[in-house]
Amino acid sequence: MSLDSKKPTELDAEIGARIRSRRKALKMNQTELGLAAGVSYQQVVKYEQGANRAASAALVAFASALSVHVGYFFGEELSADYEESAIMRFIHSPEGVELNEAYTRLDDDKRRMVLGIVEDMGALHSRLGTANGVHSENRACM
Structure with missing residues (x-):
């Protein structure tokens, strides 16, 4: 995998799945998460589907909105x-x-x-x- 590739990867799909899972656990809809993270509803959909790569700033915003540590998106469990x-x-x-x-x-x-x-x-x-x-x-x- 090339680091400068703009194409979404399997990791992006895993991160998207974790965003979706945590959002659902908090009983938030995609619009609410988008507002809390400062992105559009459409961007939330694309991130959750793994269709877009999430920049580090977006991951920090999602972590804050979802009350998790950024490491959660990379497999760290809530402790x-x-x-x-x-x-x-x-x-x-x-x-x-x-x-x-x-x-x-x-x-x-x-x-x-x-x-x-x-x-x-x-x-x-x-x-x-x-x-x-x-x-x-x-x-x-x-």
């Missing part, structure tokens, strides 16, 4: 360590500490309500791909 390290980084961040301290002051009913709200926001973020799940103009409302 509990990768997901756990992201969770631990957040827990130890100033926002994570503040959130946990405030959460522990709530009674059980209010904790369940807060958890439901956060889960709904997370689902919306996954579908829309918005930065940090909240538009900056809405932060004051929270």
Whole structure:
């Protein structure tokens, strides 16, 4: 295989299949993924079919939109360590500490309500791909 070939290869088809598989696992459609990754719906279709070669910048955008490490597209599996390290980084961040301290002051009913709200926001973020799940103009409302 020549590196300067513009023709899609078997690897491009494998990468496309992984993009499609992860998108479906997240219950996203191709339009939503395209919006989140900054490409057209048609480009998503072509990448998933292996008809187009994905540049490194596109793979980084897809990885971000699909909440995976770029290595996922080359056969690295999602690991509990990768997901756990992201969770631990957040827990130890100033926002994570503040959130946990405030959460522990709530009674059980209010904790369940807060958890439901956060889960709904997370689902919306996954579908829309918005930065940090909240538009900056809405932060004051929270």
